[in-house]
Each structure stands twice: as structure tokens, then as C-alpha cells.
Amino acid sequence: MTVIQTPQKGWAAEKLFGDEKRVCWTFTHHWFKNYCNSSQMLLPKLDRLSALLEGLAPQVSLTITHENGAHASEEHPQAPFLWLHLLTQGSVQLQGLGQSQLISAPALLAWGSDQPYFLGHTSEADQDQQITARTHFAGPLAALFLEEFAEVRIIALSEHEPALNWPVQLIRTELDSPRCGHPALLNRAGDILFIGLLRYLVAHPLAHGSGLFNGLADPRIAKALVAMHKQPGFPWDLAGLAQEAGMSRTAFARTFHVVMRQTPGKYLSSIRLAIAQRMVDLGKGLKEAARTVGYANASALSRALSKSRAASVQERGENSSQLKNSPE
Structure with a gap:
């Protein structure tokens, strides 16, 4: 319930009119009615993600890729998960399902672990500039959610995307100057990156797409x-x-x-x-x-x-x- 504080004029009117409660009530009633009808009283925005996140219960583990050619469809004993690949510098070659595409930094790539995509570095210097996150889901809606990542999602990061750039900057800063609690901070940053990804996908739906x-x-x-x-x-x-x-x-x-x-x-x-x-x-x-x-x-x-x-x-x-x- 939202509590709205009446202005000081309302309280002054009540004191001024004393026992004339009807006059005071009329004053306050008309003020409140006008306030509700004005643009000042904004209804809360629809939270499109919180209930979905509860049904997913995501668990993000973030690591740095050190081996050339990170394969994203490798065997894993657990349930299918979501791959997130954050490219901060250089470029990688995306291959899989009969396609090959050069991806330049900065970029974020996401797809389901059961999809046969492969990332190959174009140079040895780019290997430590790729951050990989596995997003596992403890909630029951995982399978429905992962259907949305049957094809790779490629997001070119720009300075105009704060939902993604803020966690990216946090990750970069921690990698450049690691401090106490380094692994835990990276994983928490991975959680924020995942939520930022969802916000981005909702704010930028596929043109003529569905899902x-x-x-x-x-x-x-x-x-x-x-x-x-x-x-x-x-x-x-x-x-x-x-x-x-x-x-x-x-x-x-x-x-x-x-x-x-x-x-x-x-x-x-x-x-x-x-x-x-x-x-x-x-x-x-x-x-x-x-x-x-x-x-x-x-x-x-x-x-x-x-x-x-x-x-x-x-x-x-x-x-x-x-x-x-x-x-x-």
C-alpha cells in the first residue's frame, strides 16, 4: 500500500477550521482527487522479470577462458545450462550449425549448452580477454527458458546499455585488480550480468520475432x-x-x-x-x-x-x- 503525505496546507486548514471537520474533509478530498488525477501520481511499473527469476533460480559461475577455442557444447553431467561469453578485447570466430561469423569486442554471446557452437580465438593475445559464465538453473522453468536460446544471441555492447555495461565494468575492474573475495565477487557480478542480459532482451525484442x-x-x-x-x-x-x-x-x-x-x-x-x-x-x-x-x-x-x-x-x-x- 502506498501512503501519500498530504501537504502542509491540508494540516493548516484542519487547525484553522477547528471543529468544522466537514470543511476540512472537503478541502482534503478535493486536493487528493486532483492529486490522483494529475501526472504526479505515477503507477508502479510492471515487474516483468522477478517472478520469472524465481521460477528459474539461476546460479552463475564465472571463469576466465585460458584455452584456445572454448567449446560450448561439451558434455556436462548436470542439466542443460546457459553459456554466456563476454568478449572484452579482440575478436573470436563463432562456428556451428553450418555457420561461421567473426565477432569483435566488446560483445556478449549467449546460447543453450546443448547447441553445438564453437568459439575460436583469432590470436593468442585475445585468449585472456574472454570471460565465460555457466548459468545453471535450480528452478522448474529452466527448459522453457532455454528454448529461447536454441540459436545464439549476439549482443554488441555499447556505452548506451547501462544494464550490461555496469556489470561488465565491474568484472573488468576486478580482473585488473583482484582483491579479497575475488571468486565470490565475480560470481555475484555474473548474477548481475545475467539479469542485465534479460533486461536487454526485453528492452530489445527481435524485430518480427516471437517468443x-x-x-x-x-x-x-x-x-x-x-x-x-x-x-x-x-x-x-x-x-x-x-x-x-x-x-x-x-x-x-x-x-x-x-x-x-x-x-x-x-x-x-x-x-x-x-x-x-x-x-x-x-x-x-x-x-x-x-x-x-x-x-x-x-x-x-x-x-x-x-x-x-x-x-x-x-x-x-x-x-x-x-x-x-x-x-x-
């Missing part, structure tokens, strides 16, 4: 997405989500599908199933998971999870076949 970041960039669709991220177990229907977005049901459904590449119901179902699967993996049980994510009973949730796992296995098989057949 989560384009959805969060849309001021109307973002309201519905945040509502689902905050309360995935709430019995949302099309009318309720359209109301959150401030749109008619028809316009909301059409716009959501264009921006997100899927229907609102499918996206909400994906979130619920991801949370339910994580709860089951942690030993919570189907009944508790069903109650948490809004399924009618454990049997309905069990059928939905089985169907989702079968679809996921089929999709991984198709993607693996495409990678094998892609040109080097």
Missing part, C-alpha cells in the same frame, strides 16, 4: 505472462488472462499466439507441468503437485506428465536427427 522476450516486451501480453508466472496454480481462463492484459478475449488470444508462438492455454500448461515434474522429482507426490499447480486430481496430472514426457522424447529425437544432418 518469451517478445512477449515480455509487449506491454499487454506481458501483464498476462507475469500473472501466470506469479500464480501458475490459479484457475486462469482465457477471459481472466484477457482481463489482465486489458484486451478482448479474441484480440488477446490472437495477439498472444502471434507473439508467443503458442496459445495461452498451452503456455500455462507448460509452466504447470514443469513445476509439477520438479515437485515429483523432489518426492512431493502427485497429489500435492496436482493441488499446487491446479490440476483436478493426481490421475489427471499423471496423464498430462506422461503425455508431456513422450512429446519431449520425440522432439529431442527430431532435433538430434537435424543436428546430425546439418552441414559442418
